Structure formats: structure tokens, C-alpha cells
Amino acid sequence: MSLRTVIYCGVCSFPPEFCEFTGKLKRCKVWLLENHPEKYQSLYGDAEVEDAAAKLAGSSIGEEREEKLEKDLLKLQSKQENREQRELAKKLSSKVIIKREARTKRKTMVAIAGLEVFEIDMKKLAKTFASKFATGCSVSKNAEKKEEIIIQGDVADEAETYIQKLLEEKGLKEVKVEQMDMKKKKKPTTTTPTPAA
Amino acid sequence: MFRKEDVHSRSNVKSSVQRTLKTKLVSQFPKLEEVIDELVPKKSHVELIKCEDKIQLYAVDGEVCFFQKFDELIPTLKLVHKFPEAFPTVQVDRGAIKFVLSGANIMCPGLTSPGAQLPEAPGLEKDALVIVKAENKESALAVGRLLMSTEDIKSINKGHGVEMIHHLGDPLWTFSVE
Ligand SMILES: [Zn+2]
Numbered sequence: 001m002s003l004r005t006v007i008y009c010g011v012c013s014f015p016p017e018f019c020e021f022t023g024k025l026k027r028c029k030v031w032l033l034e035n036h037p038e039k040y041q042s043l044y045g046d047a048e049v050e051d052a053a054a055k056l057a058g059s060s061i062g063e064e065r066e067e068k069l070e071k072d073l074l075k076l077q078s079k080q081e082n083r084e085q086r087e088l089a090k091k092l093s094s095k096v097i098i099k100r101e102a103r104t105k106r107k108t109m110v111a112i113a114g115l116e117v118f119e120i121d122m123k124k125l126a127k128t129f130a131s132k133f134a135t136g137c138s139v140s141k142n143a144e145k146k147e148e149i150i151i152q153g154d155v156a157d158e159a160e161t162y163i164q165k166l167l168e169e170k171g172l173k174e175v176k177v178e179q180m181d182m183k184k185k186k187k188p189t190t191t192t193p194t195p196a197a
Numbered sequence: 198m199f200r201k202e203d204v205h206s207r208s209n210v211k212s213s214v215q216r217t218l219k220t221k222l223v224s225q226f227p228k229l230e231e232v233i234d235e236l237v238p239k240k241s242h243v244e245l246i247k248c249e250d251k252i253q254l255y256a257v258d259g260e261v262c263f264f265q266k267f268d269e270l271i272p273t274l275k276l277v278h279k280f281p282e283a284f285p286t287v288q289v290d291r292g293a294i295k296f297v298l299s300g301a302n303i304m305c306p307g308l309t310s311p312g313a314q315l316p317e318a319p320g321l322e323k324d325a326l327v328i329v330k331a332e333n334k335e336s337a338l339a340v341g342r343l344l345m346s347t348e349d350i351k352s353i354n355k356g357h358g359v360e361m362i363h364h365l366g367d368p369l370w371t372f373s374v375e
Contacts, residue, residue: 002232002235003232003235003236003280004278004279004280004281005279006336012366013366013370013371014365015278015334015335015336015365017334017335017336018294018298018334018336018338018365021295021298022366060290060310060332061290061291061312061332065292066291069291069292069295072295073295124375
């Protein structure tokens with residue numbers, strides 16, 4: 001006797017036979033077909049051809065209850081899909097801002113804001129940056145009480161590349177990552193006060 | 198019963214303590230004996246994660262395999278899926294699946310209908326730990342505790358039969374050790 005290996009769905013994390021109960025079935029099926037076509041075949045292979053009657057034959061709970069279950073699951077699915085769409089829209093409309101700020105003549109620090117929307121673990125990312133760039137890196141709250149990653153050193157470009165890669169992995173390639181230079185103010189060249197815009 | 202915010206501390210488990218744990222697991226679930234060294238290999242890294250309410254999780258090489266609140270060790274579904282044969286099992290019908298997945302206790306009729314299955318007499322005593330499977334599904338979807346003996350569930354067939362401890366999708370399932 002030895003241990004079994006169970007496939008876990010890359011979308012909902014359940015064993016694929018339970019995907020139908022998670023409301024994410026559409027995306028789960030795509031994942032399964034791409035990653036474990038044999039399993040896909042065994043779970044959904046003939047469902048497309050055969051109709052509900054065949055499915056019913058395998059179920060003990062009776063036609064009426066099965067119909068209701070099916071309806072409930074569909075409702076759950078559309079609810080879940082709507083929610084996901086809303087969340088995606090929110091993500092796509094937000095952006096990440098990387099501020100480069102000169103601290104002294106030779107020292108620069110970088111502050112990254114706007115990551116919280118994308119379900120990125122900032123503490124973990126700070127740790128990654130600290131070791132990747134061999135520098136100090138921490139998470140702190142900014143003036144708007146949102147969390148920011150603060151990196152010591154002029155690594156804005158490297159950080160941008162890394163974050164872009166991270167977003168791409170999450171299927172959020174279109175999200176804007178913006179760099180801003182917060183140059184230490186030299187003596188103002190003009191004396192005109194900025195008009196209140 | 199567990200949320201990921203509730204983690205208090207994490208520490209490594211010495212190999213002598215690992216051995217004690219393995220012995221304890223086997224004494225609770227004798228069939229685990231043949232695979233225990235595969236489940237918890239000699240050189241594995243075992244971590245103890247202490248949580249709120251005296252819940253202790255044990256992670257083997259980064260995967261939470263069992264936990265304990267009082268004395269008893271309770272397998273997680275990740276462990277159950279690797280070797281389901283080792284655990285006393287009940288089965289719910291298809292209609293009960295969504296309730297189980299929402300974390301509800303299991304009502305007796307969901308355990309006695311045609312799609313369900315209970316062990317044959319003499320069955321299991323009240324308070325026994327059981328894994329929960331489902332009609333037409335291979336893998337277990339929950340771990341629970343009998344609130345009535347399985348014979349009582351069959352004859353009384355009313356009320357809560359199994360107390361929910363752990364199910365697919367709960368915080369313990371989604372918890373990841375890093
Ligand atoms: Zn899935």
C-alpha cells in the first residue's frame with residue numbers, strides 16, 4: 001500500500017470532482033482541460049453529449065431534488081462570476097505607484113503604493129525585495145493610512161519589473177505601474193507661488 | 198474553529214517529539230502504520246503552529262497534516278486524501294454536499310438516504326472521528342465527529358448526526374504554511 005496523489009484544482013483548490021459546488025466551474029473546467037486532460041475526460045467527457053437523464057441515473061436524490069440542486073449551483077455560479085467580474089474591473093482600474101525619493105545626495109528610497117487591491121502579500125514581497133536587492137525593505141502605512149513597501153536604494157526599475165511580472169502571473173498584465181520621481185526640492189527656480197489648482 | 202489570523206507562534210518539532218507524534222497517530226489510526234514513514238519521513242521538517250483556543254497544527258514539509266485541540270490528533274483532509282483507508286468513513290448523499298461544504302453539521306437523513314452510506318452494525322460509537330465522503334465522489338470532503346452512534350443514526354434518523362470539524366474550503370483547508 002502506498003499514498004495516493006490527489007489532483008487539486010488550480011482555480012478553486014478542491015479535488016476536481018467538487019468543482020461543481022464552488023461556483024467557479026467554468027474556470028475550473030478550463031484549468032482542468034489544460035492541466036489534466038485525462039481527468040477532464042473522465043469527469044466531463046461525455047456530459048456534453050449525454051443529457052441530464054444520464055446524470056440523473058447516477059444520482060439517488062431524485063429528479064426534482066437534482067433539478068433544484070442544479071438550479072442552485074447555476075445561481076451560485078453566476079453570482080460568483082459577477083463578483084469576479086466586479087473585482088477584476090476594480091483591479092484593472094487601479095494602478096501601482098512607485099515613488100523614487102532622494103534622501104541625501106547619494107541615497108535614494110523607493111515607496112510602492114497601491115498593491116493591496118491585487119491580493120499581493122506585502123510583507124512577503126518586502127522580504128523578497130530585501131533579499132533580492134540586499135537592502136532594507138519594510139512595510140509601513142503612508143499618509144493615507146494605506147500600506148506601502150519602502151525599499152532603501154535606487155531600485156525603482158528593478159522593482160517595477162518584478163511587480164509587472166507578478167501582476168502578469170495573476171493575469172493582470174494590463175494594470176498600470178507608474179513611476180514617479182520625487183526629486184528633493186532644490187532651491188525653487190522661480191519665486192512665483194504655485195496657484196491653487 | 199480556526200482562522201489564519203489566529204496563529205500565535207511557530208516552532209520546529211524535534212525528531213524525538215516527531216517519533217512520539219507518529220506513534221500516537223498510529224495508535225489512533227492503526228492502519229496508518231504501513232504508511233507512516235511515507236507520511237512523515239524520517240528527515241522531514243515538522244513544524245508546530247500554535248493558534249488561538251489551544252489549537253495546534255502540525256505541518257510536515259510545509260503542509261498541515263494533522264492538528265489537535267485536546268489530546269486527540271485529527272487528520273486534515275490533505276492527509277486523509279493521501280490514505281483514506283485508514284479512517285472510519287461515512288458517506289452523505291449528493292443533496293447534502295453543498296451543506297457540508299458550507300460547514301454545517303450533517304443531519305441524519307443525509308446519512309441514511311439511498312445515496313448515503315454508514316458502516317454496517319455494530320458500526321461506530323458516538324464521539325468517533327469520521328471522514329465524510331459523498332455519493333459518486335472519490336475523495337473525502339470533510340472530517341467530523343459522530344454526535345450519535347451510527348446505529349442510532351440509522352434507527353432514530355432525526356437531528357444532527359455528525360458535528361463538522363473541517364471541510365473543503367474552510368480556513369484550515371486554505372491555510373498555507375510558508
Ligand atoms: Zn475547481
